[in-house]
Amino acid sequence: MSAPFHPDYNPLILKLESIFDLTDEERQALEKLPMQVQVIKADQDIVREGDRPSRSCLLLSGFTCVYKITAGGKRQIVSFNIPGDIPDLQSLHLKVLDNSVATISQCRVGFITHDDLRDLCNRYPRITSAFWRETLIEAAIFREWVTNVGRREGVSRMAHVLCELLVRLKAVGLVEDHACDLPITQSEFADALGFTTVHVNRVLQQMRAEGLIVTQGTRLTIPDWDRLKQVGEFDPTYLHLKSDQAAA
Amino acid sequence: MSAPFHPDYNPLILKLESIFDLTDEERQALEKLPMQVQVIKADQDIVREGDRPSRSCLLLSGFTCVYKITAGGKRQIVSFNIPGDIPDLQSLHLKVLDNSVATISQCRVGFITHDDLRDLCNRYPRITSAFWRETLIEAAIFREWVTNVGRREGVSRMAHVLCELLVRLKAVGLVEDHACDLPITQSEFADALGFTTVHVNRVLQQMRAEGLIVTQGTRLTIPDWDRLKQVGEFDPTYLHLKSDQAAA
């Protein structure tokens, strides 16, 4: 599996192949998809709630998040994006964005116009299916996220998001030896989990103490995957991955 | 607007027209869509997590909910379905269901085979778009649901779901004079909001005391829509309705 920044590393194709069978022709069409690549530094909005974009953004490297701000000024992150994700693919069919997307780390982003996307879908109807499937899995992730925030507490809630991230990162080749780079701050985890920063800190300390996770800077290592899965009540079915790379 | 049970009342078409412009031809094709209609009593699963259905279900009358059960045995309702919804439309592209769907009240359900749906989509490509759009709006509702459960508390969280239900019911003609029939128990609201039944009860009492809602049996009346919207921090943009029936 080619590493990030390697010339052959195309996270979109890796991602789609993890959920869909592509023909060579379709793969080539995807490789030729025109995009305007841009490097964006950390903590910048890529698109904002209320925007009416005419293009979607493919995340090539780095981490972004989809978030909403309540009228009371609180932020809720509804999902983390990893390379290969198109966080605002929905804007192809929904004119007004109902959420914002921001970078978490420095990112390389490829902007693809809706015209080019529609063109691709018209020429390759199965790619329409693949993209539709992609957005349906995104919805499945949101459902699981609701369940996590609504019905799990403390350590269990945190463990579940970590499991999800690990499995998804594995699918695009970004996990090695149960370890990955995860440049997400405790404050961002708080906004994702519906906690406060202080509480996230205490939960993480407990998880370290229990040997569920090991952290060194932004590097996360999972010493015992089965135990983390168990604590997080994690079942990867909802990610609808083709193979059982789901085992991580 | 035709009332439920009136012969012309087709909630699917009403629903799609609230989010998409249909041509006469497309409307006729939808009307002719073959379906096996069945009456299902309250509190029954229609489909279960893990199923691999070969058909989807269109809710014709009554209320259903989409839910998941955690390994710890807790239930989380991730959305309520109203007439016109197809709660498991995603199964057209995702083989294994990652959630269950259950009736809340007695329901009339129309089962439509995936073959018939695929057929319809092939013959009317714009209907593919309409359905895709439909599932994207469902995803938007999940995002908002995460935000609600993660970042709003007590009265505000409850007010928000009520606002959403009212607006969606309005779009299919089931709200009159800011009132509707809402056969959802407090225990079901608890599973939807991430609360306990006891807490839902106390929240509802407070809302009644503050004049935010009036209930008589399963009938819900909203005396002051603007105030409810304000308390629930409700902005209907995420429902992506065509017109401003969003005002309710």
Place this chain on the structure above:
DNA sequence: CGAAATCTTGAGTATAATCAAAAACGGTGG
């Protein structure tokens, strides 16, 4: 090396959970 961001700690508090039981409601059958 120094400023800013991030992480950590402590003490006091609030929202919501838990447990347990009583009251009210809704439908059914006599």
Place this chain on the structure above:
DNA sequence: CCACCGTTTTTGATTATACTCAAGATTTCG
């Protein structure tokens, strides 16, 4: 029409998870 049963709603008392506020330690990065 009313008695009866199961479900749903309501109440009270106690507890727990997570929040708030505030300040200090550490890391990161220019």
